[in-house]
Amino acid sequence: MTPREDGYRVAVVGATGQVGTMMLRLLRERNFPAREIVPFASERSAGRELEGGLIVRPLADDTIEGFDLAIFSAGGSTSGEWAPRFVEAGAVVVDNSSKWRMSDDVPLVVSEVNPDALDGHRGIIANPNCSTMQMVVALKPIYDAAGIERLVISTYQAVSGTGKKGVDELLGQSRALLAGDEPPDPRAYAHRIAFNALPHAGNFAAGDDHTDEELKLVNETRKILGDPSIRISATCVRVPVVNAHSEAVNVETRSPLSPEEARELLRAAPGITVLDDPEAGRYPLAIEADGQDDVFVGRIRRDRGHDQALDMWIVSDNLRKGAATNAIQLAEVLHERGLVGARVA
Ligand SMILES: NC(=O)c1ccc[n+]([C@@H]2O[C@H](COP(=O)([O-])OP(=O)(O)OC[C@H]3O[C@@H](n4cnc5c(N)ncnc54)[C@H](OP(=O)(O)O)[C@@H]3O)[C@@H](O)[C@H]2O)c1
Numbered sequence: 001m002t003p004r005e006d007g008y009r010v011a012v013v014g015a016t017g018q019v020g021t022m023m024l025r026l027l028r029e030r031n032f033p034a035r036e037i038v039p040f041a042s043e044r045s046a047g048r049e050l051e052g053g054l055i056v057r058p059l060a061d062d063t064i065e066g067f068d069l070a071i072f073s074a075g076g077s078t079s080g081e082w083a084p085r086f087v088e089a090g091a092v093v094v095d096n097s098s099k100w101r102m103s104d105d106v107p108l109v110v111s112e113v114n115p116d117a118l119d120g121h122r123g124i125i126a127n128p129n130c131s132t133m134q135m136v137v138a139l140k141p142i143y144d145a146a147g148i149e150r151l152v153i154s155t156y157q158a159v160s161g162t163g164k165k166g167v168d169e170l171l172g173q174s175r176a177l178l179a180g181d182e183p184p185d186p187r188a189y190a191h192r193i194a195f196n197a198l199p200h201a202g203n204f205a206a207g208d209d210h211t212d213e214e215l216k217l218v219n220e221t222r223k224i225l226g227d228p229s230i231r232i233s234a235t236c237v238r239v240p241v242v243n244a245h246s247e248a249v250n251v252e253t254r255s256p257l258s259p260e261e262a263r264e265l266l267r268a269a270p271g272i273t274v275l276d277d278p279e280a281g282r283y284p285l286a287i288e289a290d291g292q293d294d295v296f297v298g299r300i301r302r303d304r305g306h307d308q309a310l311d312m313w314i315v316s317d318n319l320r321k322g323a324a325t326n327a328i329q330l331a332e333v334l335h336e337r338g339l340v341g342a343r344v345a
Helices: 018-029 076-088 115-120 130-146 164-178 212-225 259-268 320-336
Strands: 008-013 034-041 069-072 092-095 124-126 148-157 231-238 245-253 272-274 295-302 309-316
Touching: 008 018, 008 076, 018 034, 018 320, 069 076, 069 320, 076 092, 076 124, 092 320, 115 320, 130 148, 130 212, 130 245, 130 259, 130 272, 130 295, 130 309, 130 320, 148 212, 212 231, 259 272, 259 295, 259 309, 309 320
Parallel strands: 008 034, 008 069, 069 092, 092 124, 148 231, 272 295
Antiparallel strands: 148 245, 245 309, 295 309
């Protein structure tokens, strides 16, 4: 199939949310070839006017007809119900939720890492979890050069990863505490997030001692790198940072790799900025990654307890590369490869 000359009809589902708002902005900024962009959200927002005069529509059988591409960021249950319906109506779906990521017939794709996985798509394409996304961008050049035996990961995740309600909760509690008032009770999190660190990012399923966020890091990393043998240990922590996730990652390689070699590989890789001069105070920071598309890597050093392991610090804007930017990059690759509207039956 050749790309449409008059542009695609694109649905953005979850268009009023943090990720959806960013996706609408990026579709415009990156000049995605759309002849029409239609925002969808819940019934609550139907009729609302967004930037650029776009009017929010509700999801219904008659409103989802006639799209080439639908990009979802409206949570797992909305994707579960409506993504197959968009596919049935002829669209290709790029989904930000966790609903389809581990399904065998759904490619889980990071544009710099495994774009070829798009080629056999069956209608739905999954965008990985934000903390997995930024990490695999940094790990891919290392994996290709030296293999990866084991990862030990600690995340420091921003509240924007929980949606608007997470940001509102951090700011509301912080304002109250700074004014000397009693902070509002936690609603988005199990405990107060302001001036705290919660070893509880995501949810514990009954009887499980890992959160779903930790299991996503394990399972999605293996699927994207195509290597189920990588051993992975993850602890995900929610911290009082508004936006951009940070991660301390210990990487045990299969063949020797020095910190200097790792730095060179990362400098040459797409989508990565190496910031690594600790004496001068240069290393990635959440407040500097906020608003940027790149993945920032620094503090690259030999693990003093293991001569075939490296430690590194990886930071990225979870709403951009961790969600919206990658989704739009996938739409661009689908367009370039003539895969919008084309799928393996
Ligand atoms: N935040 C991140 O860092 C991040 C990263 C990767 C993936 N994601 C995924 O992206 C999705 C959205 O995250 P977010 O941070 O943008 O959340 P958010 O700010 O809370 O926005 C949620 C969006 O979903 C819409 N929505 C909720 N229920 C709906 C329904 N029943 N039907 C249609 N639309 C519905 C909301 O519409 P209303 O305004 O009408 O309620 C809103 O547009 C989630 O699946 C999340 O897991 C988020």
